Amino acid sequence: MSAILTRCSIALRESKEIKGQKFFCLASAALAAAFSVFAGTALAQSVEQGEAVFRKCAACHAIGEGAVNKVGPVLNGVVGRPAGTYEGYSYSAANKSSGLIWDEDTLRTYLQSPQAKVPGTKMSFAGLQKSSDIESVILYLKQFDASGHKM
Numbered sequence: 001m002s003a004i005l006t007r008c009s010i011a012l013r014e015s016k017e018i019k020g021q022k023f024f025c026l027a028s029a030a031l032a033a034a035f036s037v038f039a040g041t042a043l044a045q046s047v048e049q050g051e052a053v054f055r056k057c058a059a060c061h062a063i064g065e066g067a068v069n070k071v072g073p074v075l076n077g078v079v080g081r082p083a084g085t086y087e088g089y090s091y092s093a094a095n096k097s098s099g100l101i102w103d104e105d106t107l108r109t110y111l112q113s114p115q116a117k118v119p120g121t122k123m124s125f126a127g128l129q130k131s132s133d134i135e136s137v138i139l140y141l142k143q144f145d146a147s148g149h150k151m
C-alpha cells in the first residue's frame with residue numbers, strides 16, 4: 001500500500017496523467033485512510049468492550065492505581081505474571097502450584113472455564129462464553145502495568 005502511495009504522490013506531483021491514474025491514486029489514498037480509521041475504531045471498541053466485560057470481574061478483582069486485594073487478587077500486570085504471585089493474597093494450593101504463566105493463550109483457556117484449567121481453584125466464576133468478550137477483557141487487562149498505571 002505505501003509503495004502505491006509513494007508512486008502515486010510522485011505521479012500526482014509531476015501531474016503525469018496517464019489514463020485514469022490520478023483517479024486510481026485518489027481512490028487508493030481514500031481507501032487507505034478509510035482502512036486506518038476502521039482499524040482504529042475496532043481497537044477502541046474492543047478495549048471499551050473489555051472495560052464493560054471487566055465489570056463482571058470487578059465483583060472480586062480490583063485493577064488500576066491503588067487497587068487492593070478483594071475476594072480475588074489485584075490484576076495489575078497480570079498478563080505475563082506467574083500464577084499465584086500477587087503479594088499479600090492468599091491463593092488456593094491449586095492456583096499456587098499450577099505452574100502457569102498468565103500469558104494471553106493461558107488466559108484464553110482459563111477465562112473460558114477457570115475450573116477446567118485449574119481444577120480446585122477458588123475463583124468461583126463460570127467463565128466467559130463469547131470469545132470476543134475474552135479477547136476484549138485481555139486487551140483491557142494488558143493496559144495496566146504492575147503498579148496499576150495505564151501503559
Ligand code: HEC
Pocket residue numbers: 053054056057058059060061071072073075078082083084085086090091092093094095096102111120121122123124125128137
Ligand atoms: C466470584 C469472584 C470472582 C470473579 C467474578 C472473577 N474472579 Fe478471578 N479470581 C477469583 C479468586 C478467588 C481467585 C484466586 C484463585 C485461587 O487462588 O485459586 C482469582 C484468580 C484470578 C486470576 C489468577 C491470578 C493470579 O495471580 O494467579 C486471574 C487471571 C483472574 N482471576 C482473572 C479474572 C477475570 C479476568 C475475571 C472476569 C472475567 C475474573 N477473574 C472473575 C475470584 C473471581
